[in-house]
Amino acid sequence: METLFIIIISLCITTIIKSIISHPRLNNNNKLPPGPSLLHSTFLFLTNSPLNFKPILINLKSKYGPIFTLRFGFKTNIFISDHSLAHQVLVQKGALFSDRPKSVITRTISTSPYGPSWRTLRRNLASEILHPTRVKAYSWARKWVLQVLINRMQRGREVDGTVEVVEHFKYAMFCLLVFMCFGEKVDESKINKIVKIQRRLLLNFASGRFSVLTVFPVLGKIIFRKRWKEFEKSRSDRDEVIVPLIKSRRSGNEGIVTYADTLVNLRMPEEETDNGNGGRLNYMEMASLCSELLNAGTDTTAAALQWIMANLVKHPQIQRKLYDEIVAVVGPSPAPVEQEVDLEYVVTEENLGKMPYLKAVVLEGLRRHPSTHLLLPHRVMKEVEVQGYMIPEGATINFMVSEMGLDPKVWDEPMEFKPERFLVNDGDCVFDITGSKGIKMMPFGAGRRICPGYDLGLLHLEYFVANLVWYFDWSIIDGCDIDMSEKTEFTVVMKDPLRARVSTRTP
Numbered sequence: 001m002e003t004l005f006i007i008i009i010s011l012c013i014t015t016i017i018k019s020i021i022s023h024p025r026l027n028n029n030n031k032l033p034p035g036p037s038l039l040h041s042t043f044l045f046l047t048n049s050p051l052n053f054k055p056i057l058i059n060l061k062s063k064y065g066p067i068f069t070l071r072f073g074f075k076t077n078i079f080i081s082d083h084s085l086a087h088q089v090l091v092q093k094g095a096l097f098s099d100r101p102k103s104v105i106t107r108t109i110s111t112s113p114y115g116p117s118w119r120t121l122r123r124n125l126a127s128e129i130l131h132p133t134r135v136k137a138y139s140w141a142r143k144w145v146l147q148v149l150i151n152r153m154q155r156g157r158e159v160d161g162t163v164e165v166v167e168h169f170k171y172a173m174f175c176l177l178v179f180m181c182f183g184e185k186v187d188e189s190k191i192n193k194i195v196k197i198q199r200r201l202l203l204n205f206a207s208g209r210f211s212v213l214t215v216f217p218v219l220g221k222i223i224f225r226k227r228w229k230e231f232e233k234s235r236s237d238r239d240e241v242i243v244p245l246i247k248s249r250r251s252g253n254e255g256i257v258t259y260a261d262t263l264v265n266l267r268m269p270e271e272e273t274d275n276g277n278g279g280r281l282n283y284m285e286m287a288s289l290c291s292e293l294l295n296a297g298t299d300t301t302a303a304a305l306q307w308i309m310a311n312l313v314k315h316p317q318i319q320r321k322l323y324d325e326i327v328a329v330v331g332p333s334p335a336p337v338e339q340e341v342d343l344e345y346v347v348t349e350e351n352l353g354k355m356p357y358l359k360a361v362v363l364e365g366l367r368r369h370p371s372t373h374l375l376l377p378h379r380v381m382k383e384v385e386v387q388g389y390m391i392p393e394g395a396t397i398n399f400m401v402s403e404m405g406l407d408p409k410v411w412d413e414p415m416e417f418k419p420e421r422f423l424v425n426d427g428d429c430v431f432d433i434t435g436s437k438g439i440k441m442m443p444f445g446a447g448r449r450i451c452p453g454y455d456l457g458l459l460h461l462e463y464f465v466a467n468l469v470w471y472f473d474w475s476i477i478d479g480c481d482i483d484m485s486e487k488t489e490f491t492v493v494m495k496d497p498l499r500a501r502v503s504t505r506t507p
């Protein structure tokens, strides 16, 4: 029934859009990048889930080139797969391309329009939570989470020593981000409840079920009544768990400063006078922002961690080289740990800086398997020319991250996992992940909307990879190769989750 409605609505919109093709903003001189006809594009959007869209985009790229257009209803979607075009758009003309399309999710950093609210929220996260001194203050929480992870992996090991790791990675990253949000070592059942609620929301957005509510904001509420109800229910379930955690901070929890604390104290400057609340955020808004942080920092990192460990299992010589580097810096692995015992020895964060090969392994993992194939969509704020084409105001711009990491013009043997490509002559690892001077890959995006958590994300990956390799020897299960096929959830994950033989190393 809903699909029928979508088709009817799309046909109506098709008619309207044809009439606005000659809109002043799209006159004869204003040529859009090439792409399939409106009818063909609409058909592609209606018949494919966003989760399965990647092969279609790759096909369109090979047909139309590094910049192409796909139109759907009133929306003009531009796709860019070329590094220098991405640099031109995101860095050189960044001010025009840093807006976001409208979303049904309000009050998050990632969905806020480019403007003062976004700036205030992003600055709060960057300066209050992601500042190096604050990140350092969470260092003991990372050690605690490492222990949680090692314990869970030991407990989850089958008699033959094999373990499926991804759920343990996700759980560990969740514990860490929940701690950064609320300052509590939340118990397992509550963590699992939060994970379940967050995942339901995310998967519904990633599959397009909830995004359609944004495409048709007014009619959508009537046509997709059931989905609206479902969306509101998911939101209220989320608030039911998250708001009490925020309130418990208000009741005078001393010690470490958490994200929830900073939100309670935040004032939105442009609303100071007119929201009747002195510019304070309400609890739903705070819950939405905490929920964003949990999503942004967990699945992305867990997905990357799984891909990196899979490559280390697949390439034992790379794992050996990495292990040797770790041992050269911190000494031999400690004796096998007992379950539930406090970890005495870890590869510390100070030591990570002395391990260029570790950095190279992590970067190679992010190049070869970026956590997302596309950046979050950007919105064009004003009509602008890009490579001789006119991009209309309001168009959505998408960046094909994975294609950039695999471009043979930039990367030698792009399909191979070769960390050495990131090392310079003296064995140092020097790479600008922000792409400010030029983009070669952009797993965290680039320009004004670049992921504000990129430094923390890299730290988490280096810390967990180093410790997992120092504590355990990872090997392939006899007779089973590692299948590197991928599938898209909220992030891009291994289709066959990594299962490996994991044995504690002896000193």
Ligand code: HEM
Pocket: 109, 110, 111, 122, 293, 296, 297, 298, 300, 301, 304, 371, 372, 374, 375, 376, 377, 443, 444, 445, 446, 448, 449, 450, 451, 452, 453, 454, 456, 457, 458
């Ligand atoms: C390996 C880990 C991570 C990866 C691969 C990753 C990747 C990304 C990407 C691709 C974007 C979209 C950029 C764009 O649209 O141009 C993004 C945005 C964002 N990320 Fe991350 N991220 C990671 C970790 C984190 C962490 C740890 C945090 C916070 C603690 C975080 C917070 C955010 C936020 C708030 C945004 C929205 C930025 C905005 O719209 O201004 N991310 N991330």
